[in-house]
Amino acid sequence: MNDISALLKGLHNGDSRSIARCITIVENDLPGSEEILAGLHLQEKVPVIGFTGPPGAGKSTLINALLSHILQKEPGSKIAVLAIDPTSSFNFGSLLGDRLRMSEHFNNESIFIRSAATRGSLGGLSSRTLEISDILKAAGFQYVIVETVGVGQSEVEIAGLADTTIVVLVPEAGDEIQALKSGIMEIADIFVVNKSDRDGSEGFAKNLMALAHSNSPALWNIPVIKTSASISQGLDELLTQIQQHGNIAINKRKPSLLFEKAMRLISIxxxxxxxxxxxxxxxxxxxxxxxxxxxxxxxxxxxxxxxx
Ligand SMILES: Nc1nc2c(ncn2[C@@H]2O[C@H](COP(=O)(O)OP(=O)(O)O)[C@@H](O)[C@H]2O)c(=O)[nH]1
Ligand SMILES: [Mg+2]
Known part of the structure; x- marks a missing residue:
């Protein structure tokens, strides 16, 4: 057995060192990268859940709280988190920040956390995000969560990669016009109004609900969920909606998502x-x-x- 097949074997058995090594090889396009990707046993039923939204909206805090919630409700689950951070220098500390914020789970073997830098592909996701999330899908996790900052292209790209895209907003994000303007109506499967412990969340959520309702596709009524990530509120509803949407998305939307992924791989x-x-x-x-x-x-x- 060569090194790569040994690594693939480890990956499929859920060995975290093999998983990390495979990601590094693919992320940096090292020898063996294509062999790894072609050898993946993809578990198509594993949902990729994308969180996007402005910096500071509370995405990392929310994911962290959701991890605890899932582990409580579904003990023994294995969850992977891929955090994508902008490389822009004013955001230099955020990579470390995300790790620290999720540190409660950092040594828990049911949680695998990986930070990847954006490679400036038009201000979007790391050009390898798709491949890395597929590696995670093959590695025995029940959920793959991707966090990306909702600036530039990345929020549109995450929708072409995730089965369920969650747009996290905060009451002070302003009025509903802003939400429409940035095109997030087309990409959100679920809206979260986080920091709902703050003033103005009620009105903001109501406006958003009306908009989400009138923009919902036939099969899915886009929900607006109020959460307070820092005090673990609203998580049960969030998880329920993620699961309900996942059931629809994975069965109904798959062919078009696969088409988008294929187009992306070809252009890269x-x-x-x-x-x-x-x-x-x-x-x-x-x-x-x-x-x-x-x-x-x-x-x-x-x-x-x-x-x-
Ligand atoms: N008041 C309040 N603060 C929150 C809540 N969720 C997150 N925060 C705070 O908002 C800040 C940014 O959170 P972070 O998770 O890093 O946001 P991200 O950039 O979207 O990942 C941190 O100081 C959090 O403690 C919440 O529900 N309520
Ligand atoms: Mg974050």
Missing amino acids: SRMKVVDKKQLSENILTASQLPGFNLYSFVKAFMLKNKLE
Whole structure:
């Protein structure tokens, strides 16, 4: 047995060191990465639950509280958490922050926590988030939770990856117009109004409920759940809705989700063959010439590099 098959065996047995090693290999595109991905025994019934929302809304606190809640209600469950943090320097401490915040469970063997940095793929998720969550799906967890900051592209991307997308907002997020504007209506399967211990949560939740109701798809009435993550309130309802939505999503939405994932994998793999350094040098030179046209430049670049 080679190293990779040994690692895969460990992964499928739920060995956390093998899981961590496989993630590192895939995340960094090291030798063996493709073999690992192609060898995964995906458990399609395992739900991937995405949490998104503005920084500070309480996503990490909520996930932490939810972990305790699940372990209480379903003792023996195994849950994986993948926390994606922006690399922007003003957020430098957040990686450590998430770990510390979830530290209550950090040494608990039923919980596997991994932080991944965003690789700046257009301000979105790490380009490997999809693959990492699939690795976790094969590793014997009952739930895979992904936390991502709802800025830029990442909230749209999480919806193309998670079976259930939870948008966490706080009362002071402002009025319902803001929610509509950022396009979150299309991606939310469940809304959470966290910090509902604060003033204004009632009115905010009511407005959001009306909007969610009128935007709900035929099969699913998008719920608005009020939580107070820091005092563990609202978790039972949240878990119930996650489970109910998961039952629908996994059976009904799967083909379209798989289609989106396939498209994403194809475009990432096509982008890989682009020599970014060369592109950047060529474009610098070409753009200084009179009559520069980006479209004909790209066409010529693709032809020259056999990308077409
Ligand atoms: N009052 C109140 N504060 C909360 C609640 N949930 C989280 N917080 C606080 O909000 C801050 C940001 O929480 P965090 O989980 O890091 O937010 P994230 O950036 O969305 O992951 C922390 O100081 C939390 O203690 C809540 O339900 N009520
Ligand atoms: Mg967080």
